[in-house]
Amino acid sequence: xxxxxxxxxxxxxxxxxxxxxxxxxxxxxxxxxxxxxxxxxxxxxxxxxxxxxxxxxxxxxxxxxxxxxxxxxxxxxxxxxxxxxxxxxxxxxxxxxxxxxxxxxxxxxxxxxxxxxxxxxxxxxxxxxxxxxxxxxxxxxxxxxxxxxxxxxxxxxxxxxxxxxxxxxxxxxxxxxxxxxxxxxxxxxxxxxxxxxxxxxxxxxxxxxxxxxxxxxxxxxxxxxxxxxxxxxxxxxxxxxxxxxxxxxxxxxxxxxxxxxxxxxxxxxxxxxxxxxxxxxxxxxxxxxxxxxxxxxxxxxxxxxxxxxxxxxxxxxxxxxxxxxxxxxxxxxxxxxxxxxxxxxxxxxxxxxxxxxxxxxxxxxxxxxxxxxxxxxxxxxxxxxxxxxxxxxxxxxxxxxxxxxxxxxxxxxxxxxxxxxxxxxxxxxxxxxxxxxxxxxxxxxxxxxxxxxxxxxxxxxxxxxxxxxxxxxxxxxxxxxxxxxxxxxxxxxxxxxxxxxxxxxxxxxxxxxxxxxxxx
Numbered sequence: 444x445x446x447x448x449x450x451x452x453x454x455x456x457x458x459x460x461x462x463x464x465x466x467x468x469x470x471x472x473x474x475x476x477x478x479x480x481x482x483x484x485x486x487x488x489x490x491x492x493x494x495x496x497x498x499x500x501x502x503x504x505x506x507x508x509x510x511x512x513x514x515x516x517x518x519x520x521x522x523x524x525x526x527x528x529x530x531x532x533x534x535x536x537x538x539x540x541x542x543x544x545x546x547x548x549x550x551x552x553x554x555x556x557x558x559x560x561x562x563x564x565x566x567x568x569x570x571x572x573x574x575x576x577x578x579x580x581x582x583x584x585x586x587x588x589x590x591x592x593x594x595x596x597x598x599x600x601x602x603x604x605x606x607x608x609x610x611x612x613x614x615x616x617x618x619x620x621x622x623x624x625x626x627x628x629x630x631x632x633x634x635x636x637x638x639x640x641x642x643x644x645x646x647x648x649x650x651x652x653x654x655x656x657x658x659x660x661x662x663x664x665x666x667x668x669x670x671x672x673x674x675x676x677x678x679x680x681x682x683x684x685x686x687x688x689x690x691x692x693x694x695x696x697x698x699x700x701x702x703x704x705x706x707x708x709x710x711x712x713x714x715x716x717x718x719x720x721x722x723x724x725x726x727x728x729x730x731x732x733x734x735x736x737x738x739x740x741x742x743x744x745x746x747x748x749x750x751x752x753x754x755x756x757x758x759x760x761x762x763x764x765x766x767x768x769x770x771x772x773x774x775x776x777x778x779x780x781x782x783x784x785x786x787x788x789x790x791x792x793x794x795x796x797x798x799x800x801x802x803x804x805x806x807x808x809x810x811x812x813x814x815x816x817x818x819x820x821x822x823x824x825x826x827x828x829x830x831x832x833x834x835x836x837x838x839x840x841x842x843x844x845x846x847x848x849x850x851x852x853x854x855x856x857x858x859x860x861x862x863x864x865x866x867x868x869x870x871x872x873x874x875x876x877x878x879x880x881x882x883x884x885x886x887x888x889x890x891x892x893x894x895x896x897x898x899x900x901x902x903x904x905x906x907x908x909x910x911x912x913x914x915x916x917x918x919x920x921x922x923x924x925x926x927x928x929x930x931x932x933x934x935x936x937x938x939x940x941x942x943x944x945x946x947x948x949x950x951x952x953x954x955x956x957x958x959x960x961x962x963x
């Protein structure tokens with residue numbers, strides 16, 4: 444981006460963040476954060492277009508390398524570092540079914556829909572590999588946008604499943620995208636007929652192997668980097684300053700991301716897993732001040748990055764008008780709108796089937812508050828229809844032999860993201876209220892950080908007092924952490940306990956999931 448473009452971006456970013464805070468001040472809760480940011484971005488972009496009608500705004504296009512190498516890692520690392528492991532694993536079966544199995548099945552359904560529409564002449568002449576790539580892009584959901592509206596105390600199971608699905612879905616969708624892209628790149632490299640490649644059992648077998656390889660290696664790299672970070676923090680007897688401890692936590696997260704990208708794996712999965720490992724081991728070996736500051740610094744940067752993404756996303760509508768992008772091609776745009784409508788219809792049908800089937804399996808045997816109701820099923824269906832910035836960012840990374848094919852896939856994704864975010868985001872709270880599902884309390888906007896404090900830092904007076912919470916006695920924390928570790932141990936049996944005792948506590952220190960920091 445040019446200096447002028449960066450000036451506009453940061454100026455409007457400051458303005459949009461300030462204006463969005465006014466919505467909380469005046470309790471305009473039906474407008475979601477992402478919808479507000481996109482709307483303001485579109486509005487400011489329109490003002491610039493009116494003031495400078497002859498100005499080339501294409502410099503405001505968001506470079507996909509900047510997004511994937513600077514913006515997205517911070518958001519994903521923050522999600523892993525602040526994950527409530529106990530709540531996550533309490534609904535692990537449902538999250539695994541809808542986040543892993545459901546995402547893969549949704550990808551297949553969306554890919555088949557794209558191929559069907561291409562064969563009927565209702566979309567651009569995309570190749571089969573392009574359809575598989577587009578299916579992986581649109582399979583990325585944005586359930587986190589709905590999670591922010593729910594009251595976690597009133598509907599803990601629904602809240603946990605949607606939050607867990609959002610994290611798992613993003614990672615799996617990226618792995619699918621990377622696996623399909625790798626196969627397509629191999630076809631091009633070896634001179635294969637990528638454009639005419641049929642979807643055969645052999646191709647699906649290659650995709651399955653590539654998917655498993657990318658997923659396993661990405662998780663392994665994240666775990667390894669996280670334990671290296673914990674090992675360095677545990678055995679550093681010199682006790683470096685707090686700012687050095689915080690910087691090292693951040694750097695190890697980015698190291699896991701770029702190592703995974705260097706070996707053609709998923710940096711998103713790697714940095715997310717690294718964040719989880721660091722939150723359970725590394726954080727137990729750094730000072731209380733570094734624990735608290737590192738978490739809230741990540742939250743601050745993550746909030747700013749999300750605001751930047753949605754603001755720039757609103758600018759996209761104006762930055763593309765006037766150049767050779769597909770919005771100016773009438774015939775291509777009509778086909779892209781038709782494809783977007785068909786993909787959304789397929790998404791809705793697949794979502795209903797998958798939620799009532801897979802979540803139903805995960806809900807079996809649960810009683811009381813842990814058992815989902817019919818209206819909560821509908822809430823899960825609705826949340827999975829929203830598309831967010833990860834889907835759009837993946838579309839920017841599409842590599843196709845035909846520029847028109849990439850333009851069509853980017854436009855289709857952009858339409859889905861804008862429509863579902865603006866309309867679906869604004870209707871989220873009224874929809875959940877009609878279903879009788881409790882949303883956030885009236886004063887939750889003023890305390891939106893106090894319910895996500897890292898559990899491991901709550902046992903020190905600094906973290907508790909700074910968050911406005913009373914200090915938690917150490918013996919109470921140990922009992923809570925013990926229950927957390929036992930829950931994970933029950934999920935994975937004797938294997939987890941053995942690994943945690945022999946590897947986790949020896950190398951990383953502390954007590955594994957929910958462990959207690961050592962005292963020097």
